[in-house]
Amino acid sequence: MAREFLNVILLVGIAGLTSGQQIDWEIVKRKPLDMFERYGNPAYEALKGLPRLLGENSGIRDEASPLEAVRGIYLPIANEELINPQCLEDVKNLMRVWNHPSVLNYIMTILHQNWPATLPDSWGVPGDGILNGNSILWGFQEECTAVVANVTKGFVVPFNATFRGKYCLVHVENTNSSLNYNPSPGSLQEKVYRDILNAPDYYYFGTCMPSSCGESDLVTSYNFSFKNTGWSLVDIRCQTADREYVEKSDGDIAFIVIVSLIWCTIVGAAILEFFVNWAKKPDIRKGPLKYWLVLSSYRSMSNIYKFVNKTNPDVINCLHGLRVMSMIWVTWCHSYSLFSKVTQNLKGLQNISNNVLDQIILNGSFSVDTFFFMSGLLAAYSVFREKTETGRVNWLMYYVHRILRLVPTIALTCFFMATVAKYTLAGPYGPYVESENLQPCREHWYMDVLLVSNFADDTSRCLPQSWYTAADSQLYLILPVILIPLMLNRKIGLIILSAVTVASFAIPCSLYAAFNLKPYLPFAIPEISPEETALNHDHMPWGRASPYFIGVWGGWLLSVYKDRRVKMPLWGVVLGWCVSATVSCLVLLGMAPYNTASAPTELPSGISVFYGGFSRGAWALSLLWVVFACQKGFGGPVNTFLGHACWLPMSRLSYSMFLISVPVQILSSGITMIPLYMNHLNKFIETCGYLFVGGLMATAMAITSEIPVLSLEKAIIPRPGRNVQDEPLKES
Numbered sequence: 071m072a073r074e075f076l077n078v079i080l081l082v083g084i085a086g087l088t089s090g091q092q093i094d095w096e097i098v099k100r101k102p103l104d105m106f107e108r109y110g111n112p113a114y115e116a117l118k119g120l121p122r123l124l125g126e127n128s129g130i131r132d133e134a135s136p137l138e139a140v141r142g143i144y145l146p147i148a149n150e151e152l153i154n155p156q157c158l159e160d161v162k163n164l165m166r167v168w169n170h171p172s173v174l175n176y177i178m179t180i181l182h183q184n185w186p187a188t189l190p191d192s193w194g195v196p197g198d199g200i201l202n203g204n205s206i207l208w209g210f211q212e213e214c215t216a217v218v219a220n221v222t223k224g225f226v227v228p229f230n231a232t233f234r235g236k237y238c239l240v241h242v243e244n245t246n247s248s249l250n251y252n253p254s255p256g257s258l259q260e261k262v263y264r265d266i267l268n269a270p271d272y273y274y275f276g277t278c279m280p281s282s283c284g285e286s287d288l289v290t291s292y293n294f295s296f297k298n299t300g301w302s303l304v305d306i307r308c309q310t311a312d313r314e315y316v317e318k319s320d321g322d323i324a325f326i327v328i329v330s331l332i333w334c335t336i337v338g339a340a341i342l343e344f345f346v347n348w349a350k351k352p353d354i355r356k357g358p359l360k361y362w363l364v365l366s367s368y369r370s371m372s373n374i375y376k377f378v379n380k381t382n383p384d385v386i387n388c389l390h391g392l393r394v395m396s397m398i399w400v401t402w403c404h405s406y407s408l409f410s411k412v413t414q415n416l417k418g419l420q421n422i423s424n425n426v427l428d429q430i431i432l433n434g435s436f437s438v439d440t441f442f443f444m445s446g447l448l449a450a451y452s453v454f455r456e457k458t459e460t461g462r463v464n465w466l467m468y469y470v471h472r473i474l475r476l477v478p479t480i481a482l483t484c485f486f487m488a489t490v491a492k493y494t495l496a497g498p499y500g501p502y503v504e505s506e507n508l509q510p511c512r513e514h515w516y517m518d519v520l521l522v523s524n525f526a527d528d529t530s531r532c533l534p535q536s537w538y539t540a541a542d543s544q545l546y547l548i549l550p551v552i553l554i555p556l557m558l559n560r561k562i563g564l565i566i567l568s569a570v571t572v573a574s575f576a577i578p579c580s581l582y583a584a585f586n587l588k589p590y591l592p593f594a595i596p597e598i599s600p601e602e603t604a605l606n607h608d609h610m611p612w613g614r615a616s617p618y619f620i621g622v623w624g625g626w627l628l629s630v631y632k633d634r635r636v637k638m639p640l641w642g643v644v645l646g647w648c649v650s651a652t653v654s655c656l657v658l659l660g661m662a663p664y665n666t667a668s669a670p671t672e673l674p675s676g677i678s679v680f681y682g683g684f685s686r687g688a689w690a691l692s693l694l695w696v697v698f699a700c701q702k703g704f705g706g707p708v709n710t711f712l713g714h715a716c717w718l719p720m721s722r723l724s725y726s727m728f729l730i731s732v733p734v735q736i737l738s739s740g741i742t743m744i745p746l747y748m749n750h751l752n753k754f755i756e757t758c759g760y761l762f763v764g765g766l767m768a769t770a771m772a773i774t775s776e777i778p779v780l781s782l783e784k785a786i787i788p789r790p791g792r793n794v795q796d797e798p799l800k801e802s
Contacts, residue, residue, distance in 0.1 A: 112190035113137055113168055116144060119196040120207065120275055124242065124301050137168050142295030144193050144277040146287040152294070153287045160280035163231045164189070173229065177221055185217045189235060192217075194276035203417030206745040208498045209276030211237045215311040217278065233280035238288060238308040239498045242301045243272040272304070276498055281310055307501035321512070325489040332774055333367075340368035364781040370773040374722050377715040384455065386628070388700035389444055390721040391712030392693070396440040397724050401731050401764070402757045403434030406748070408735045412499050414745035422750055426662045433658050433665075435608070436689050438538060439617040441728075443690040445542050446549075446621025447628075447697065453553050454629035456789070463557075465550060467789060472546055474783050476539055476725075478775045481519050483729045484532045487511040491733065495740040503740035507534075524609040535732045537609040544611040545618045556626065567622065574615035579683030581607050588673060589661065589682050607682075616687030624694045628701055636702045643704045646695050654692040657685045726768035726776055734764045 121143050138148075145161050146153045167174050167186045177183050192214035194207035217235025279288070285308050292303040343366045346354050355363060363369070410416060423432060457463050488511035495503055511532035517523040521544070523530075524537035531537065552570055556563025581587060587607060607613040638646075661681065664673040700709035720727070738760070746752070 111137075111168060112187055112193070113140055113144075116140065116190055116193045116195050120144075120194070124273070124296070124299060137165060140190075141165075142291050144190070145279050145291075146283055147291040147294055149290075149294070152290045154282070154284070157280065157283035157287050160231065160233050160282050163229060164280070166229065167231075181221065183219065183221065185219045185235070188213050189217050189278050192235070192237070192276070192278045194274075199415055201417070202415050204414045204745075205273045205416070206412065206414050207273060207275040208239065208743075208745060209237075209278070211276065211309075211498045211743065214276070214278035215309070219280070233282055234310060235278050236281045236283065236308055236310050237498070238277050238279065238285065238306055239274055239501070240277060240288070240292070240306050241272065241274050241304040242292070242296070243304050245300055245302050274498075284308070307505075309501060319489070321485075321489040325485050328485075329774065332778075335362075336365050336367040336370070336773060336778060339363055339366035342366070343368055361782065361785055364785045365778045367773045370777040370781075371769075373777065374769065374772060375719045377718055383632070386447075386451070386697065386701055387713030388697055388705065388709055389448075389712075390717040391714065392440060392696075393444065393724045394717045394720045396437045397720070397727055397731075398757070398761065399430075399434060399437040400728075401735075401760055402753065403431055403437070404732060404735055405753045405757050405760065406431060408732070409739055409742075409746055409748070411502070412739045412742045412746055413748045415748055422748070424666050426659050429659045429662050429665060433661065436658060436686070439614065439686045439689050440693060441538065442542060442545075442614050442617040442686075443621040443624070443693050446545070446618040447624040448621075449546055449549055450553060450622040450625025451628055452625075454557070454625065457557055458629070464789065467787060468550065469547075470787075471783065471789075472543065474779050476521070476543065477519055478779045479726060479729055479771060480521075480533070480536065480539065481515075482771060482775045483733065484511050484515040484518050487532060487733055488515055491737060494737045497740055497742045499742060500740040503736060507736050524611075533729065533732065534736075535728065538728075541609060541611045541614055542618070545615060549622070552622065567619070567626070571616070571619045571623070574612070574619050575683055575687055577612045578607060578616070578686075579679050581613075582679045582682040583675075586675065587682060588678050589665075589685070614686065616684075617690035620687055620690035620694055624697055627694075627698060631702065636704075638704060643699070646699060646704070650692040650695040653688050657689045657692070720765065723765060723768045723772055726771040727764055730767045730771055731760060731764040734767060735760055 117137075117139050121139060124143075141147050141161065145164070146157055148158065148161070150158060164186075167177060168190075174186055177186055192210045194209035196207060197204060214235040214237040219231040219233050221229060221231040277288075285306050288306050288308075289303060292306075296302060339362050342354075342359065343363055346352070346363070354360075422428060453463055453468070487508055492504060492508055495501070495508075506529075510529060514523075514526065514530045515532050517526045517530060518532045518536040518540075521540045523532070524540040524544075528534070552563070552567055554563075555566050661673075664677075696705075696708065696712075699705050700712060705712070
């Protein structure tokens, strides 16, 4: 009682001498703070979790002040030789506030500043589900960066605290490879021990410290504090409310200026188009202004969202549905993989990969093979159609059109990611997205624009999905070598196409056998490296050549039988659909015994070679039947569904959507403020959001670059045999 009475008297004296404001006696009579009494000092509470979890064994450094243990974990250590003086002084003042109830009470109840509580309350502390992979202990960044300490009054002991909160995300990992403990097999101790081994061997935890402290102060502190704990510091990323990396650069200004000029041009063209229609002066469309009118944003929007009900024999309608469904499938699968760094139940991912139907997600890469198949089919079909209608093929424009079709939109997306995309990164993981995704766009954007990014590693690729456009373009580059003989001499051409198709199956089989590669099985066998498989095979043109050349076969068949009526008995149609469905199901679901988290079976090398070499081509063969049957009248309800006009808008946006959807998801991980929980329902709902936002951004991108460029190409260089409705937006 005497001590409490003295604290009240001291507080009254301090408040009366320094504040000059009316004293609220009810506040002064209370104990320091109800919150601290009821819930405990947030700094004390933090000490109960993370230091013990990390095995921090240096103990309490000062028995008189147990809170000193937070230094070296959440705050820089007290070492004048290693830490900058202002940081040491601000941390010292923090400790003084927490250790002196009178000072604490004065700041929070008289000055109405809550930073002594909110600063430690924003620290990341261990929560539930550690053994389930909850290694992301972010805390609350916004609570930290909102801290403003402004105490300059004189106390009995001089006190000065003027700083802001600086949030830091710390990445540490366990360097101990094993524990020296061998419990009896089958015992309860062994079960607990195995559960402990399932705990994460790395952690991301958030801390908040005065803004006078820098990343180097924390690095020095952690290297000193963790040297005997078995943990090592991997990385630290700090940010304040006024982050330095959001300053406008020359590139940001250039992007804003260029995009603004483009929009002035396309909106101006739309205004001109309205004037032409209002004034009823169609002659303007035939003069020099026609090259401006084709850029009209209104016309582009009308072309995107126009529903065409009539059937055009030159348009393969079922591809619209296939394209959109594959785009949704890709986005859905990316919502699992691209958010692994911001997921609090990462080990719980295994719980959603135990059923056979989960293979739809685990084998989502076959959605990309659908695009390879459609790309080969449309490229061949367009060339044969041009040859039929004009008697020749303009091979120069074959390549020019490809460049104009792909490069401007890729360049615009890379430009966006390299510049203004950084303004969206407000979450704890934002600095990592900045360095891992945005910085490569500033340094290696040309790899994506030159369509060679599939030969680069992940750190040298701006857009993670750009390997597809690169591999697809490389196959497109060599396609005339196959199509020209086929047009000159069908027999020789078919022999060459057959040989290339056989090689497209043989090369993957050889690679799988020679390098002992495994299909992309993330949960089956721990020693499998998905990166190695992708680097040696999946991202290379020879790894995806089989579905592409199956598509070429489809383009040739559709051109040959374009004006022919194909007769097929009912049993043949039923057999074709049954075989197609069986093959696709075997490819998609057949690896379930080897690709589930619960008791996976080791994949034999023979099955690995067979499946790895033939699965992608087999998937394309099943699609070939679907397209051929739908186009020749054997599709029935499948053709009605896939060819419905409702797919048209998103189908036309598929390329822009393909480019922008992944950046939207990447940036979303940098915006996330708290770790996400992964399950199928959450991911389905998230995917709906990504598709909606991605669709809006894809629309803006399409009317900014994709459609104007192709419309201008068509106006300047007319190509007979190519002017088919929706055709410029179909090719992948």
